[in-house]
Amino acid sequence: MAGGSSRPNLICLGNGLNQSRILGFRSPRCSPQMITQGNTLNAVTPGRPFVIRDPVHGYLVAAVHERALVDHPVTQRLRRITQTGLAEYVFPEARTSRFVHSLGAMHVASRFVLASLENAELDVALSFFAEIENYVGRYSGERETFEDLLQQEGTLSALASVRSSFKYPQLSEKKIRQLMAVTEAGLRLAALFHDLGHLPFSHDVEYALQDYAAQLKVEARPIPNSLMAIAGDEAPHEEIGHRLAELAFRSLGTDTKPSVKAGFEMATKILNSKNPSYGLRKKPRASALQWLHSLVDGEIDADRADYLLRDGQALGLDFVHYDLDRLVSNLVLIEDPELGFVTAVKETGLAALESYCLARSRSSQVFIRHHKVAQSAAALRHSSVRGFAHPLAKSFLDLLTALGGDGENAPDDLLKRFSVFDEAWWLQVLRSVRQEKNDSLTDACLSLVLERARSLRSVWKRKGDLTPQQLIDLNSRADNFFSSGNGRMILAQKRRQLLEKGILLNVFKFKPYTIREESKQSVMLIKGKYRVEPASMASPLIRNVISIWQEDIHIYAFVERESILTLDEVVDAIVKD
Amino acid sequence: MFNIAAALADLRGQYDFDQLQDILRQIRREHLAEISPEVGINELFQLAKQRNLIREDEAGNFHITVDQAA
Numbered sequence: 001m002a003g004g005s006s007r008p009n010l011i012c013l014g015n016g017l018n019q020s021r022i023l024g025f026r027s028p029r030c031s032p033q034m035i036t037q038g039n040t041l042n043a044v045t046p047g048r049p050f051v052i053r054d055p056v057h058g059y060l061v062a063a064v065h066e067r068a069l070v071d072h073p074v075t076q077r078l079r080r081i082t083q084t085g086l087a088e089y090v091f092p093e094a095r096t097s098r099f100v101h102s103l104g105a106m107h108v109a110s111r112f113v114l115a116s117l118e119n120a121e122l123d124v125a126l127s128f129f130a131e132i133e134n135y136v137g138r139y140s141g142e143r144e145t146f147e148d149l150l151q152q153e154g155t156l157s158a159l160a161s162v163r164s165s166f167k168y169p170q171l172s173e174k175k176i177r178q179l180m181a182v183t184e185a186g187l188r189l190a191a192l193f194h195d196l197g198h199l200p201f202s203h204d205v206e207y208a209l210q211d212y213a214a215q216l217k218v219e220a221r222p223i224p225n226s227l228m229a230i231a232g233d234e235a236p237h238e239e240i241g242h243r244l245a246e247l248a249f250r251s252l253g254t255d256t257k258p259s260v261k262a263g264f265e266m267a268t269k270i271l272n273s274k275n276p277s278y279g280l281r282k283k284p285r286a287s288a289l290q291w292l293h294s295l296v297d298g299e300i301d302a303d304r305a306d307y308l309l310r311d312g313q314a315l316g317l318d319f320v321h322y323d324l325d326r327l328v329s330n331l332v333l334i335e336d337p338e339l340g341f342v343t344a345v346k347e348t349g350l351a352a353l354e355s356y357c358l359a360r361s362r363s364s365q366v367f368i369r370h371h372k373v374a375q376s377a378a379a380l381r382h383s384s385v386r387g388f389a390h391p392l393a394k395s396f397l398d399l400l401t402a403l404g405g406d407g408e409n410a411p412d413d414l415l416k417r418f419s420v421f422d423e424a425w426w427l428q429v430l431r432s433v434r435q436e437k438n439d440s441l442t443d444a445c446l447s448l449v450l451e452r453a454r455s456l457r458s459v460w461k462r463k464g465d466l467t468p469q470q471l472i473d474l475n476s477r478a479d480n481f482f483s484s485g486n487g488r489m490i491l492a493q494k495r496r497q498l499l500e501k502g503i504l505l506n507v508f509k510f511k512p513y514t515i516r517e518e519s520k521q522s523v524m525l526i527k528g529k530y531r532v533e534p535a536s537m538a539s540p541l542i543r544n545v546i547s548i549w550q551e552d553i554h555i556y557a558f559v560e561r562e563s564i565l566t567l568d569e570v571v572d573a574i575v576k577d
Numbered sequence: 578m579f580n581i582a583a584a585l586a587d588l589r590g591q592y593d594f595d596q597l598q599d600i601l602r603q604i605r606r607e608h609l610a611e612i613s614p615e616v617g618i619n620e621l622f623q624l625a626k627q628r629n630l631i632r633e634d635e636a637g638n639f640h641i642t643v644d645q646a647a
Contacts, residue, residue: 210614217610232606234617274595280622281594283637481613482620491613509615517623 049158052103056310060107063149063158063185065260068252069192070103073419074244078102078195080422084311085201086376087367089452091315094367098195098202104306105296109191110160111328112295112302113184116343119332122168125176127335131288132179135269142258146178149185149259159184182259186266187292193248193271194296194303197241200426201384204377206236208384214492215385226405227397242271243403244418247411270296276340278523279514283338291333291341299514299524300331300343300356308359311367320363322355332527344525344532353524354541361512361545365552369508371458374556378504379445379456386442387429396421441502444560456504459557459570466571471553473575478554482509494574503570504558512545579611581621585630585643597622597631597639 050067052060062070069075078099087094117125136143150162157163161181166172199205213231216223223231233239249264256264273293276286286294295301305324312320330349336342345353367373387393399417402409427450434446447453460466466474481491495505513536514523521534522542536543557570584604592600601618612621625631630643 207614210609214610214614228606228609232609234602234605274598277594277598277619280619281637282633283635284594285637482616491616492611495613507615517626 054100054104054107056104056306056313057107060103061158062103062106065185065256065263066106066158066188066192069189069248072248072252072415074196074248074415075099075102075192077419077422078198080424081195081198081200081202082423083202083307084314084367085204086380086449087315087370087373089376089448090370090372091367093314093316094311096310096314098198101307101310102192102195104310105191105194105302106188108305108324108328109187109295109302110158110184112300112305112331112343113187113292114160114164114180115328116295116331116333117171117180118164118166119330119346120334122170124333124335124341125166125168125171128288128291128333128341129176129179132183135266135289136179136182136262139258139262142262143175143178145258146182146262147174147259148257149181149263150177159188182262182266183292185259185263186270187295189245189249189263189267190270190292191296191302193241193245193267195237195241196244196248197237197239199237199240200421200423201380202237204380205384205387205426208381209236209388211381211385212388224401224404226403227401229404230400240400240403240418242268244415245271247415251411251415276342278339278342279516282518284340285338286340286342288341291343294343298343299522300327300345300353304360305356308356308363312359312363315367317363317366320359320366322359323352326352327356334525334527334532336525336532342525344527345535347526347528347538350526350535350539353526353535354539357512357524357535357542357545361549364508364510364512365549368510369552369554369556371461371556374506374508375456375458375558376448376452378506378556378558379448382499382504383430383433383442383445383449384426386433386438387426390429390433390436392429392432441499441504441560445504455561456558457561457563459503459559459565459567460553463551463553465567466553470567470571474553474555474571475550477575478507478509481507490577498557498573501565501573502559502563503565503573505574506556506558508554510549512549513542515546579608581625582628582630582643584608585625585641589641589643592639592641594637594639597641600641601625 049061049063052062054060076099079097081098082088082094083096083098083101084094117128120128139146149159159181161177161184164177164180170176199209209231213223213228230236230239246268249268269289270292273287273289275297276284276290276294278284278286278299296303305327308320308322309324312318326349327345330346330352332344332346334342334344388397399414399421402414430446430449434443434450438446444455447455463471491507498505515521515536516523516534519534522536524535524542525532526535526538528538536546555574557574559565559570581604584607588600598618601621605612605618605621622631631639631641633639
């Protein structure tokens with residue numbers, strides 16, 4: 001047992017001292033071993049798991065080897081990356097960080113994988129562990145050391161595997177428990193690092209990076225291949241995050257125990273494995289690794305399971321709550337001849353899955369597609385394209401170029417350099433852009449982003465502002481942008497055309513859940529006593545979430561507050577070719 | 578304007594799904610100026626399938642079947 005003590009260290013998120021008093025922690029836990037970091041107290045004693053008080057999940061426990069990664073500057077940077085961008089301009093308490101969300105996702109990932117395997121049929125679980133054994137094959141002589149991961153620290157343990165309770169005796173054997181532990185250890189780290197590469201303010205600045213790269217291409221200006229490898233990717237934050245994660249594991253992995261190294265390798269494999277794409281293919285046949293990937297990035301995943309509750313709480317949206325405990329306790333891994341390994345929900349958890357789907361759909365409707373949130377996002381994206389062209393952004397682009405290349409760079413150097421690119425830095429870049437001569441639309445966007453000035457106008461705010469035909473035409477256009485023929489190709493062109501008229505566009509491609517192309521039913525599955533069926537067949541409520549979504553607005557437009565453009569003119573400019 | 582048939586024309590052959598995704602990812606990078614960031618490789622995949630430029634066989638492999646004249 002590392003550290004030789006059953007007493008955990010404690011990190012109190014937020015105002016640690018006050019919270020620790022409120023929660024009844026005795027003073028030895030919060031002093032004198034504590035050091036102050038901002039408004040957070042960190043325990044300084046090494047070699048013990050530590051406990052984090054989280055308003056969403058209660059207590060989160062991080063293992064000793066995880067702590068080194070949590071404490072790493074590249075992870076600590078996530079404290080300064082907000083989960084919901086500029087949504088705080090509408091919902092003032094929407095200030096949750098990607099740091100605490102990542103810890104929450106790590107916690108939920110443990111629960112998901114353990115419950116799914118505990119509820120699995122024996123043959124499915126054995127088939128899964130056989131694949132896992134292959135992945136950790138090179139540790140076959142050292143597997144005994146995986147036992148380290150199962151050591152319990154007093155009443156607490158970071159890994160839920162310590163408390164695993166399989167109904168089949170074959171799954172309680174030592175070898176399976178060890179494989180379970182290394183699987184969970186890897187999945188937890190993959191969840192911890194799933195957002196590591198997010199740019200400041202997340203998606204909108206990421207879109208701006210892609211817009212900037214596209215602009216360089218249009219202007220036939222040189223752009224290094226290694227920068228394009230990241231900026232041109234579908235999800236640059238994933239590409240960046242995976243590279244950072246590998247660097248972090250490499251930088252810490254030199255003198256770690258084999259069990260921890262195996263956990264690092266498993267995490268890397270999970271992060272780098274491709275999404276199973278259950279909805280796109282007739283026979284995806286997801287592997288064990290791809291299934292684990294889907295627990296971090298999938299339909300029912302630890303990422304979404306955490307942020308729905310966390311954001312809902314921060315935004316004050318009571319109606320996005322769902323029963324996480326019931327959902328978790330009904331997760332089950334199944335092996336489908338066509339889909340391969342896939343998560344299903346036992347029928348006894350159907351109500352929890354329904355509320356999870358509703359929470360997701362309502363969260364998008366009320367929060368992400370709020371016209372002012374969408375407006376702030378469009379302003380941030382537009383002004384950030386200018387930000388990337390500013391000399392202050394060069395150091396960041398150089399770093400992305402280094403990350404995207406194959407050259408050997410010192411991991412610590414790259415990680416340290418990346419750690420400073422946070423939201424405070426990006427706001428400073430935008431302030432510098434503001435000192436320059438800009439067009440009036442860019443100035444209006446900067447005023448909104450930097451001061452929340454009322455410098456832009458949403459041309460329509462809600463459905464009632466549009467005629468029924470206009471709503472149909474706009475939504476048809478939005479659908480066209482993503483799901484039919486040339487529509488996908490004209491969005492970039494349309495965006496540029498509208499910009500010339502002084503119109504900013506925000507188009508949403510959110511869908512309440514993924515639908516399999518072949519069956520037109522949900523990828524999410526319900527496992528009943530006699531059959532497995534799509535959740536959209538088992539539940540009228542889930543089926544009809546699609547109808548609710550289809551009737552919402554999927555496209556918004558914004559102009560300068562003083563613009564003389566009318567709603568009719570803007571709608572026409574969007575819907576007409 | 579970006580033409581997916583032309584982009585796939587020189588890539589006829591059989592691929593597994595991961596290889597196909599890598600091909601679409603590369604096409605997306607090369608045509609970044611014409612494809613909006615919101616349009617990902619899943620959308621490109623669906624577009625190519627709708628236009629019968631790729632088909633999935635019973636074994637789960639994919640065949641790019643673009644006419645050279647595209």
